Amino acid sequence: MAYAAEAHNIVKKYPSVIAVNDVSFNVDEGEIFGLLGPNGAGKTTLNRILTCLVKPTSGQASIRGIDVVKRPAQVRRNIGVVSQAMTSDLDLTAWENLDIYGKYFDIPRKQRHENMKYLLETVGLTARAKDLVATYSGGMRRRLEIARGLIHKPYILFLDEPTTGLDPQSRRVIWELLQKIRQETKLTIFITTHYMDEADVLCDRIAIVDYGKIVVLDSPSNLKRSIGGFDIIEMTLGNFSPEADAKLKAMPIVKNITEKDEAIRVYVEDAAKSMPVIIEELRKMNVSIDYLAIHEQSLEDVFIHYTGKTIRETEAQKVNFFSGAGAPKQMPGARV
């Protein structure tokens, strides 16, 4: 049986950059699959290849077994797309936006209107259906666009950074909406995001993408487990010498130590039990603790582990004042 979506050795080259570099993955039916990575990592390009908006330089991709390059018209009937940019028409009402979009898919009037009523209800816009979209907030527009992407009951819904630019409350509403749709319709969802929490909350499986390559692919829990599944004690220390660092690393309860900005992150199995022991050891070495926090491992830690940097660092590196955003021509040795 065919996967909901498949990508085999996809490469997309532009004159000055390799946006996608030999990427392969499968999306199972009914799952929420996420592409997580910084801006410029190649997520949107991959998304556009799968939605027939961009042709790959090489490789093969399909939706439900239908080749995206050879049979794009058929693929388009099977997919719903919510683009990164707000694409609803400001000069039309929500009703008109949905109605006209439904006509693009040749949906008969009666069925179209039934779908529209159901979707407007689902996304909570029934009361504002006759208002111009120009009067909507960003969150409302996004909900409308999700409804629009579902007007023809697609087999798989593609969302490209659906909550970028939205306030925290609107983001949460979108998450709940997607979870509700998934629960009610068993829809396959393909989502790209650079928000760790979004990927963590929504996705069944996540592919971390960096410099056009998939660095690692698994479920959020497996990804966290793959880097040890430890608690993290984050501290800012005074008088922290290399000797003190060595002594801490030598402690059996300490599994790993990394540095982040001015702080160190000590990975332990049980923070509640380990913390007093570590504090005592630091006190003995005359190391002062200026700041201390405990947290569980997140996808941010997974990202740091697999890419060697935070997502923000990655984005900052890619946005160069003179050359603009984009991945370097030569790919650094990413771990797959």
Added chain:
Amino acid sequence: MRALAITERDLRRFSRNPIVIIASILMPLVYLIIMGNSFQGELKHLPVAVIDQDGGPYARRVIELLQAMRDGPQTITIEKMTDQKAAIDAVKNGFYKGALIIPPRFSEDVVKDVNPQIGLFLDNTDSISAAGVSNSVSRAMNYLKSEYVSVRSTLAKTQFRAVELYKKIDYDASLVPGIIVMAIFMGTTFTGAFSIVMDKFLGIHESYLSTPLTRMDIVIGTIISGVFITTIMSFLVMMGGMFITGIKLAGGLTSFILLVFTIVLTALGLLSMIFMVLGRADHPRIVGVTIGFLNVIFYFPSGAVYPIESLPGWLRAFAAVNPEAYAVHALKSLILKGTGFAAVRGDLLFLACFTALMLFLATLTFKRTM
């Protein structure tokens, strides 16, 4: 039909932004009023300085004849001066369009018939005014000649009587077909391809590129909405133009049907051409620059403002493939002369072929992916 959904979308959008349409209707009408009144008037009150260095009877007669020109056709006004240099400087400084110098012994030369001459210094940087002054002075001189040359010694002149086939058409009225074509062109600047460019600029196009809409659906749907809006605009401009200039449709129902057909076909052709040129543009600034460029190229060598026959050879060759030239010719025939199909058959055939070619190329070159 999916293409009609695109048409519906565009029409709904325009119905909510009527300002652009209103401005595009007003612009050709303002053009008609300004252009029609700028070029059709006769030259009046051109200031000419006169220096009489002779003071004799024929010099006075010349001045009287010039005064008659001033009081009759009012082409010139004259001011007597005494200093020749000051008069020429005044012409150079733009106070006068010309300076007429009647030299000493002019009257004597006239009497003796030894080639009497009058000097006329003209500001030829303004060639039209210079020609006006020159004509007035020549006419005055001709009168002077006829006064002292025997009528019998002149050859009998052949008399002719011009018969005008149509009701008198003032220059501003003759511009009406041109402003209809201008309205059609204006319509193409904010409908059709411009809608696509704005969609790209705003990022909206991604939403419909991921639907089953084909290239043909997008091109045809967008052009149909453009034709619809442009045709309505053109008729409003035509009615406004006819009201302003006081003309009426010269023909009957057949002419009117052909008129509608000509306008729709012209709109379709121009929209298709603009789509072919701008279908891949992604910024409205590109549209602005290109449209301004195309407007000059197509409008002025169309016969809308001045006869094509007055153009140099190379521009006449371009006019032969200029769709606006065929549209202007057809509209002039139908509106001003009320002709039938025979007079516009060639125009319509050209416009139909042009439209088919442009529509084909627009669809072929439009990029369906991002």
